[in-house]
Amino acid sequence: MLKSIAKASLLAAALTLPLSVSSLQAEEKKDFKVCWSIYVGWMPWGYLQDSGIMKKWADKYEIDVEIVQINDYVESINQYTAGEYDGCSMTNMDALSIPAGGGIDTTALIVGDYSNGNDGIILKDKTELADIKGQSVNLVELSVSHYLLARALDTVGLAEKDLTVINTSDADMIAAYATDDVTSVVTWNPLLSEIESQPNATKVFDSAGIPGEIIDVMMVNTETLADNPNFGKALVGAWYELMSVMSSDTDAGIAARTAMAEASGTDLAGYDAQLATTKMFYTPAEAVEFSKAAELPATMKFVAEFLYDKGILGEGAPSPEFVGVSFPDGSIYGDTNNVKLRFDPSYMQMAADGAL
Amino acid sequence: MRIINRKPSRVTALALGALPFVATVIVYSVASHYRRLENPADKLLPSLESMGAAFWRMAAIPDRRSGDLLLWVDTFDSLWRLGTGMAVSTVLALSFGIAVGFIPHARSALAPYLATFSLIPPITILPILFITFGLGELAKIALIVIGTAPVMIRSTAQAVLDIPREMIIKAETLGATVWQMVTRLVLPQVLPKLITALRLGLVPAWIFLISAEAIASTTGLGYRIFLVRRYLAMDVILPYVLWITLLAFLLDRLLLLLSRRAFRWHHAGGDAL
Numbered sequence: 001m002l003k004s005i006a007k008a009s010l011l012a013a014a015l016t017l018p019l020s021v022s023s024l025q026a027e028e029k030k031d032f033k034v035c036w037s038i039y040v041g042w043m044p045w046g047y048l049q050d051s052g053i054m055k056k057w058a059d060k061y062e063i064d065v066e067i068v069q070i071n072d073y074v075e076s077i078n079q080y081t082a083g084e085y086d087g088c089s090m091t092n093m094d095a096l097s098i099p100a101g102g103g104i105d106t107t108a109l110i111v112g113d114y115s116n117g118n119d120g121i122i123l124k125d126k127t128e129l130a131d132i133k134g135q136s137v138n139l140v141e142l143s144v145s146h147y148l149l150a151r152a153l154d155t156v157g158l159a160e161k162d163l164t165v166i167n168t169s170d171a172d173m174i175a176a177y178a179t180d181d182v183t184s185v186v187t188w189n190p191l192l193s194e195i196e197s198q199p200n201a202t203k204v205f206d207s208a209g210i211p212g213e214i215i216d217v218m219m220v221n222t223e224t225l226a227d228n229p230n231f232g233k234a235l236v237g238a239w240y241e242l243m244s245v246m247s248s249d250t251d252a253g254i255a256a257r258t259a260m261a262e263a264s265g266t267d268l269a270g271y272d273a274q275l276a277t278t279k280m281f282y283t284p285a286e287a288v289e290f291s292k293a294a295e296l297p298a299t300m301k302f303v304a305e306f307l308y309d310k311g312i313l314g315e316g317a318p319s320p321e322f323v324g325v326s327f328p329d330g331s332i333y334g335d336t337n338n339v340k341l342r343f344d345p346s347y348m349q350m351a352a353d354g355a356l
Numbered sequence: 357m358r359i360i361n362r363k364p365s366r367v368t369a370l371a372l373g374a375l376p377f378v379a380t381v382i383v384y385s386v387a388s389h390y391r392r393l394e395n396p397a398d399k400l401l402p403s404l405e406s407m408g409a410a411f412w413r414m415a416a417i418p419d420r421r422s423g424d425l426l427l428w429v430d431t432f433d434s435l436w437r438l439g440t441g442m443a444v445s446t447v448l449a450l451s452f453g454i455a456v457g458f459i460p461h462a463r464s465a466l467a468p469y470l471a472t473f474s475l476i477p478p479i480t481i482l483p484i485l486f487i488t489f490g491l492g493e494l495a496k497i498a499l500i501v502i503g504t505a506p507v508m509i510r511s512t513a514q515a516v517l518d519i520p521r522e523m524i525i526k527a528e529t530l531g532a533t534v535w536q537m538v539t540r541l542v543l544p545q546v547l548p549k550l551i552t553a554l555r556l557g558l559v560p561a562w563i564f565l566i567s568a569e570a571i572a573s574t575t576g577l578g579y580r581i582f583l584v585r586r587y588l589a590m591d592v593i594l595p596y597v598l599w600i601t602l603l604a605f606l607l608d609r610l611l612l613l614l615s616r617r618a619f620r621w622h623h624a625g626g627d628a629l
Contacts, residue, residue: 078588082400097587103397138491138572142586160421166491167583168572175483176572181490311420312587 031064032231034087034218035080037073040189040274041113041216042089043260044242045069050259057238061230080104080219086231087220091144093303095219097312100323100340105222107342109232110239111287115214117277119148119188120206122195124177129204130156132163132184138176139186141167144214147306149186151213152205177201189274190266211279212290213299222342232347237356240284240348247282284351291345292328300325300333300341402591411595414580426580431603434577437493438558438565441500445561446554448501449508453550454542456509457516458534467513474506479567486572496568503564504557511556515549516542548622551615555608562604 036045048054049067058065068085070076080088081099087109090098099106123131129152139145146165153159168176170191176182177195185195196203207214218235225232246256254268261271281287290296301320307313308320317323324339326332332339350356364372381404388401402410414427455462456470478499485502489495519542527537569578577600584592616623 074586078585081588098399101397102399102588103395140586141583164574166572166574167579168491169570169582172482172486172571175486176491179486179490181492312584312589 028227029224030062031066032086032224032228033066033068033084034089034220034235035068035070035076035085036089037070037076038264039073039089039216040118040264040271040278041280043264043271044112044239044246044256045089045218046263047256047260048238048242051242051256053242054234054238057234057241060237061234063228063230063234065231065234080221086224087218087235089216089218092215092217092300093144093147093307095217096300096303096323096325096341097142097307099219100325101307101313101317103340105340105342106219107222107225107344108217108291109220109225109344109347110218110236111281111291111343111345111348112216112218112239113278113280114212114216114290115144115188115207115277116211116279117206117208118192118274119144119186119214120192120196120203121149121152121186122177122184122192122201123204124183125200126183127202127204130158132204133158134163135184136164136166136181137184137186138166138168138173138182140170141165142310142312145186145188146310147303148205148207148210148214150306151210151302155205155209189277190264190270193273206277208277212293212295213302215299233350233356236284236347236351240351243280243282247280284348287348288345288352291343291348296343297325297327297331297333300327304334399588399590402594406591407595410589410591411599414592414595427599429575430577430580431599433575434565434569435603437496437568437576438500438561441497441565442504442554442558442561444497444501445505445508445557446550448505449512449553450546450550452509453512454516454538454546457513457546458538458542463513470506470509474510476502478503478564482571491572496565496573499568500561500564504561507560508550508553508557511553512546512550515546515553519545544619544621548615548619551611551619555611558604558607558611562600566600 034045036042045067046069054065054067070079073090074094076085076088077090077094077098079085080090081102081104083104089112092108095106095108121129121132121137123129123135126132132153137149139149149165150160153162168185170187173185173187173191174194177185177198187195192203192206195201218239220232220235242256245252246260247253257271257275258268261268264271266274281290304313304320304323304325308317308322313320313322321334322338323341324332324334324336325341325343326339327343328345384401385404388398388403391398391401392403411427415425418424419426452466452470456466457463481502482499485495485498489498523541524537527541532540565576566578566581569576570582573579577596581593581596
């Protein structure tokens with residue numbers, strides 16, 4: 001009997017090895033994988049892979065980087081958190097709640113953009129934000145839409161208890177808006193502009209009202225980055241090479257934006273319209289400046305308090321300060337012994353200095 | 357002795373039955389242990405203790421936001437949707453099943469349509485359901501009914517067709533009316549098979565319930581799982597999955613028990629799974 005127990009546990013160990021081994025190797029390595037999902041500010045990741053710019057920079061640093069598109073945003077973050085990927089594009093809020101809250105030390109390598117109107121609140125047949133009181137609001141619960149709603153309600157002296165939040169899948173948001181039951185939605189682009197174009201819809205608040213709070217970032221594993229600086233350099237170098245092309249109105253810039261537009265299922269005009277409500281940091285200097293600004297710690301405090309209030313800041317989090325967030329000036333919000341999210345502009349600074 | 361003739365004793369049978377369960381728990385514990393050695397806050401494979409704590413939190417500690425005991429609210433709402441949906445499906449299966457199986461004109465009119473309709477994957481017509489029934493309870497129940505009723509109607513109709521022709525002729529010879537034949541001959545033969553159809557229908561019904569709740573909802577077991585998936589709270593998801601499995605198992609056994617108690621004649625032939 002004892003023998004068979006020993007055998008069984010050996011077998012169990014063998015079966016589970018593939019599950020546990022991936023995160024064990026954090027030393028120097030050559031092959032890296034990052035993931036992204038479809039969103040206006042992240043379309044460049046797909047283009048980097050397709051155009052060969054990523055390969056060029058990876059070759060320069062003698063490594064191999066694969067950029068993988070994942071169709072489901074939350075799933076891509078979960079995959080990163082599970083250790084399948086070395087980096088992943090996500091918002092500052094989801095980075096704090098999923099990987100950082102899950103104990104994965106994560107660094108904001110490239111601060112790509114912030115939403116400047118890409119997320120919004122739409123009311124049917126009403127025109128004032130205050131009219132939202134007492135309504136049922138359809139949104140993807142616990143997402144940036146939920147955060148935007150909470151921040152918007154603050155501005156008119158309302159709270160979430162003054163309305164009913166109905167968790168609604170983003171895939172069904174447009175169909176949901178078409179039904180009579182639905183009178184208000186909070187969502188993001190391209191769904192937002194699609195719903196706003198309906199005759200009875202009025203956008204009463206959007207993320208331009210809270211500029212710089214919904215930030216889209218390439219997050220990478222801190223340990224992997226520390227052991228492999230070349231990984232960070234290659235990603236940052238490739239990204240800003242594409243940024244300078246993409247932001248220009250040269251043939252190459254238009255070709256790049258057209259390719260990204262097609263990949264996101266729209267055309268150049270539609271993609272440019274989405275870019276107009278996205279504050280892209282086309283130069284590394286802008287991104288560095290944003291990361292060092294005094295507003296960032298205040299934003300992360302709002303975000304942490306929101307997450308804590310909704311009970312999603314990690315298991316048994318005793319306070320919003322449960323997960324520490326470090327900033328470029330060395331200051332830390334939250335628990336200094338549990339710093340899991342780091343804003344470190346040093347790689348973007350290298351790009352700004354032309355040191356890559 | 358050949359292996360097909362060797363019967364396990366009662367104790368051995370119990371132990372053999374428990375073995376795959378125990379093995380699963382051991383494999384899970386070992387994998388979870390190694391992942392947590394690396395990262396004590398790992399969310400993917402939480403420890404059994406933290407799952408127990410999360411389950412306790414959902415079941416016994418009022419939610420900070422709403423003051424409800426979430427597990428029970430979710431369970432009640434989900435079971436209500438499932439129960440209503442399956443009740444409607446069962447009534448449809450019984451009435452249409454007997455009509456299609458017993459009355460040739462009804463069969464000609466409905467059988468091809470039902471056969472076609474039952475092949476539509478219900479998830480694909482969700483947007484139509486939303487626009488027709490709104491986003492409330494009605495659309496969720498409608499999804500369960502559309503997903504389960506056609507197949508249940510077909511299997512009930514088949515059960516009516518399987519009634520030996522001789523019995524029907526005998527009833528007619530004795531002067532029975534159609535209604536008497538339905539109540540005295542068809543129903544006793546078909547009801548136990550309806551319960552079997554209901555038990556089999558519960559499997560897709562759970563799938564449709566969870567999918568409907570994932571799409572637009574404020575409560576429910578499926579809602580909770582898809583909500584906490586946003587922050588990878590496997591410590592809540594895994595106990596919920598086990599809880600759903602347990603509920604489904606209990607429902608299935610209760611129906612089997614009901615069938616055994618109420619329709620002894622149907623189970624006289626031997627044991628079924």
